[in-house]
Amino acid sequence: MLETAVFLVFALLAVASALVVVLHRNPVYSTMSLVVTLVAIAALFVMLGAPFVASLQVLIYTGAIVVLFLFVVMLLNIGREEASQRGLPQKVTAGLGALAFFAFLATAYVRLYWGAPQAPLTEDFVSMRALALELFTDYLLTFELVGLLLLVAVIAATVLAAKPKHAPEPSGDGSEEVA
């Protein structure tokens, strides 16, 4: 009973803040609202027996990625989006498309899994030790490749965001991201 209440609170929080992310005209508010969504989803991860994923979500997503977004929003000084004049048919089409996709998914989920038997959480399933063992044995190669991907992404980001060569100041080693 209590678990259901907690789930409903975080689910409503996630949906409401997700709507703010999508609907608010000021990107700073959208970004901060995304933080609320991500933390609510992290709470749901804990309830699903994935506390380590939840902590990673809070650390990496809200701690690093969203801060990066905020930096760029403030760096580019993006103001409020003006109301569009010709966007209504596009909005209606996009809304209907999203709704149709949701209906498809919901039908599939309900038909497949409604009332499916659900084992209680075991200590072994939640344990971080078992998770780490699996990550660093079966998925070691993928893990290393993801590390390589992150390195490439960092290099790409610095190259893309570095000052162009013909800028008045010397371009340096590209470590300077400020426009």
Added chain:
Amino acid sequence: MVPVTWYLLLAAVLFAIGTAGALTRRNGITIFLSIELMLNSVNLTLVAYSRLLEDRTGQIVVFFVLAVAAAEAAVGLALFIAVYRHRRTIDLNRINLLRW
């Protein structure tokens, strides 16, 4: 105990909201935020399936999704900075050189 189906349905709702946002907004940053929202709803689906099937693989895939999302955000935002330097806007209706 909360049925896993509820989590799956919640993830579908969030994904639909993110899709609608990515399709309707014109500010590049907000579209990016919508895509992050969609990625995260997929993460929720993966963790819910990991709970449903009693298999930790779903959680491990979430790590990789997180890492790829971080890489995507870094490169994407750097692209926005580069575009902004040339065009002084990231309104996607005005960045239409490659559109037909």
